[in-house]
Amino acid sequence: MGKQLTPACPFFVYVKMMGLQEIQLTDLQQVESVMQNALHAANSYKSIGKEQKADFLEEIAKQIELLGNDLIQTAMAETNLPEARLVGERGRTCNQLRMFASMVREGSWVEASIDTAQPQRLPLPKPDLRKMLIPLGPVVVFGASNFPLAFSTAGGDTASALAAGCPVIVKAHSAHRKTSVLVASAIAKAIKIVNVPENVFQHVVGRYDIGQALVKHPVAQAVAFTGSFTGGKALFDIANQRHRPIPVFAEMGSVNPVCLLPEKLEGEAVSLAKELAASITQGVGQFCTNPGLMIAIESDALVTFTEHLKEAIHQVAPAKMLHPGIAQSYHEGISSVFSDEDLTVLAAVDKIDDESGNALVATVPALVFLERPSLHQEIFGPYSLLVKCKDKAEMLAVVNALEGQLTATIMGTESDINQYTDLLNKLTSIAGRVMINNVPTGVEVCPSMVHGGPFPATTDARFTSVGTSSVKRFVRPVCFQNFSQSILPLELQDGNPGQIWRLVDGVFSKS
Incomplete structure (x- = not known):
């Protein structure tokens, strides 16, 4: 070259x-x-x-x-x-x-x-x-x-x-x-x-x-x-x-929904707020697994959660984003939040310059979210939207309205999860990685990891x-029929290690 x-x-x-x-x-x-x-x-x-x-x-x-x-x-x-x-x-x-x-x-x-x-x-x-x-x-x-x-x-x-x-x-x-x-x-x-x-x-x-x-x-x-x-x-x-x-x-990318279930929220509202604030703002929110959507049922515990989330967000200073183009797109995205009468800004850090990302969290009623597909889209950066639901039925309706995701999270106790099995099943059907009581940021590189998901998170789930x-x-299967040993690929020759299954006289065995 x-x-x-x-x-x-x-x-x-x-x-x-x-x-x-x-x-x-x-x-x-x-x-x-x-x-x-x-x-x-x-x-x-x-x-x-x-x-x-x-x-x-x-x-x-x-x-x-x-x-x-x-x-x-x-x-x-x-x-x-x-x-x-x-x-x-x-x-x-x-x-x-x-x-x-x-x-x-x-x-x-x-x-x-x-x-x-x-x-x-x-x-x-x-x-x-x-x-x-x-x-x-x-x-x-x-x-x-x-x-x-x-x-x-x-x-x-x-x-x-x-x-x-x-x-x-x-x-x-x-x-x-x-x-x-x-x-x-x-x-x-x-x-x-x-x-x-x-x-x-x-x-x-x-x-x-x-x-x-x-x-x-x-x-x-x-x-x-x-x-x-x-x-x-x-x-x-x-x-x-x-x-x-x-x-x-x-x-x-995706919005990576996080569902906050009632019992978990009741017992751990403060720690959940801190944990999610850190995840939302990690790396100036520039991860494809950033928790861009939180879903919860209205309660006193949710009020406590939002108060501490607001406090934690305000403690995160703006930092420069990856490049001016990403910063511009982010500021255009959050400017629409400020001008949207249906959204309430929960926490907004002051902008310091055009190249930095200032954290923002907004809230919206579930019924408005369901009527507005544009709210389901990712704003790449330190932003998240909290959807407030009246009851379990509204929470399920919100999740059912979501498209394919890279990740989906449930924050819940064992009791919570047993009562929300239909929610868990739905999240499993739309996400490549489903987690319990972990934030989505952080992708472990190992054989068991799935970083993918149904469209539009990826083009092939x-x-x-x-x-x-x-x-x-980047591979495809090929069958070699009636080949002599000398012209077979090495991996398929008799006695070569690494073979998976061998069928001899109608019986399968693993090499």
Whole structure:
């Protein structure tokens, strides 16, 4: 991949200093070159051994760590995120790369399954059938604005696609491009050290229409995106308008409802208020799991809760948001709250400047919420809406009106939950992660995590973008019938570890 930046580009000198061969896409001919590079890499990368692939993922993590404080300071300057947050995010990025490396080495993720032949079976003989997951092909990954490391250049989408055996084309997010270049330079070093195909990873920048062209290109086989509903839905529509549609795995956020049940609220109103205030304002509210909606039944305990919530919110000073565009969108969103006669502002921190996010919590009667679908939408930032219900029936009606969510939470005692099983069942049907007595912010990276949910939280509720099972987005099953041992994939050859099921003489056994 050669440099195609021009000296007129203000970023040219920086990229040259970093020694990264970055492509700045300005026309469709360059898109064609990038995609052909990816296609060429796909044909060789899918065939490399699992040890080399695992070594590659681990080497990326090592090279990211070797970037040291330069990476943290660059990300701080570009995103306004604090050092501690970015150090933690770097750790998460590297840990998930190593997690996928362990998964690749262990091997069972390919779900190798063997049904041996039964040539004597009557009335018809049974052929030898063997199945496993294989990589889809080149994946286009769009960097996220709110996670410059963990959901961007070498984040979960890139790590899981590379683990699956797919080349990756990352379109860097413009809000933290220097950070992206640093991480891309670490991947480029890992490619050379481990000797994997040169174009298994390509880092590109360009206008919005260039991103569209990448998705439209016939070589692209899947898309991964974390961001707004508008952006994710646009990519989804483009991919489905292709001659051969491809999957778009877009995580587009949600309001993450939190239901406060009566007995729990009666006993813990003060602690719940503090806990939720901290979650609403964590990271200036710039998490896709921010609790943007609270639902409760009117009571004296709810009055106590709101008083302490108001106090806790007022104690949180405004801080700069990720970039001016996000701050502008947030201020436009909360300005509509102030002008809405149906909403009551419970707590509002004074705005200090146009780039900072000042916390705001408003309340609304359940009947108004039910009549106004616009109130069901996310305002990305330190904002939450408390829906006040008259009784259990109204609470259920509010939950029934909600669309797909990344998370849903019940704050309740055992007794509460036993009385609200229908509420729990409904929340389970609309969310990818359902929790009891935990705030939704904080996504553990592990095999059991689901970071996804029904539309419009994501474009495909069957998958997660966090955890080892996120690799399933970028593979498909293939059955190999009547293959000799020598031409079977290694994972399907007799005696190879990592196989799942074997059917011999009509009996299943696990390898």
